Amino acid sequence: MEQLTESELIVVNRCADGVNRSGFRRALKVQNPMAQLLFEDMQGKIIEPSEEDLPYDVKGDKIVLDDVDFGVWYVDAYDHPELYLHKEIDFKGQIFRPKGMPDNMFVPVREIMTCCADDVRYYGYPCKAEMKIDAKTKSWMQIRARFEYEAVSSFGNKQPVLYLIDMEPAAEPEDKVVYLG
Numbered sequence: 001m002e003q004l005t006e007s008e009l010i011v012v013n014r015c016a017d018g019v020n021r022s023g024f025r026r027a028l029k030v031q032n033p034m035a036q037l038l039f040e041d042m043q044g045k046i047i048e049p050s051e052e053d054l055p056y057d058v059k060g061d062k063i064v065l066d067d068v069d070f071g072v073w074y075v076d077a078y079d080h081p082e083l084y085l086h087k088e089i090d091f092k093g094q095i096f097r098p099k100g101m102p103d104n105m106f107v108p109v110r111e112i113m114t115c116c117a118d119d120v121r122y123y124g125y126p127c128k129a130e131m132k133i134d135a136k137t138k139s140w141m142q143i144r145a146r147f148e149y150e151a152v153s154s155f156g157n158k159q160p161v162l163y164l165i166d167m168e169p170a171a172e173p174e175d176k177v178v179y180l181g
Contacts, residue, residue, distance in 0.1 A: 005032050013040040021053050051083060058083045065091040067173040070110045074123055077160045081149040089162065090144045092170050093124060095135045103132045108143050108162070111177045120177055126152050127162040135167070142170040 004010070010032070012024055021039050028037060039047040051058050054076060055069045063084065065073050070091055077084050093108030101107075109124035127145055135141060145162035152161055 004028070007032060007035050009038065010035045011038045011040060013044065014042055015039050015047060016042060021047070022055065025053060025055060051080075058087075060087075062088040062090065065089065067092055067175070068178055071112045071123075071178040074110075074112065074125075077125070077147065081147075081160055084147040084160070085149060087147050088144055088165060089147050090142070092140060092142055092173055094122075094138050094140055095133075096122060096124065096137060097133075101126075104129045106133050106135070108141065108145075113177050113179055125160040125162055127164050129164040133164075140170045140172050141167045143167045 010028055012021075012028075015021065024039075025037055028035065039053075041047055055072055056063055056065055063073075070093070073089075073091070091108070093110055096107045096109045097103075097105070098107065105126055105128050107124040107126050109122040111120050112123045113120045127143070143162075144165040144167065146165060148161050148163060149158055150161050151158050
């Protein structure tokens with residue numbers, strides 16, 4: 001079991017067509033959330049990730065992220081915004097407002113480890129609200145927001161932008177740090 005829990009890369013080989021890769025991914029991520037997972041087909045060729053490999057369902061109008069899935073969503077939303085456009089995203093995050101950001105905007109963030117403990121940083125997308133946001137910085141909130149993809153003047157290029165539907169105080173997650181894979 002040590003090989004599984006301490007590995008940085010886990011290769012699942014000889015995957016037949018139609019195998020439930022999402023089920024394998026969830027089971028392996030429970031054991032080792034930091035590991036990168038790679039799936040190979042019966043001929044040993046890498047299977048490119050698809051929306052079926054995501055740990056949440058993107059087919060409906062509402063996407064609910066488990067605490068550990070924020071990092072996967074953060075990367076996929078930037079790479080494939082078309083999967084999330086106009087959908088409601090429900091997740092837990094901390095409140096952050098960069099200097100100069102209007103008081104009706106904030107960035108719901110999570111700490112993401114990209115490589116090792118020295119690389120842990122806060123990541124999130126800007127969120128716009130119809131009114132002033134008075135939540136305390138670094139407070140934990142359960143956030144429901146509509147996902148759009150547009151230019152934000154303070155950030156430059158087009159990127160994911162959230163429009164706040166609702167938020168309420170939330171308990172700190174068991175593990176505050178999430179991972180990308």
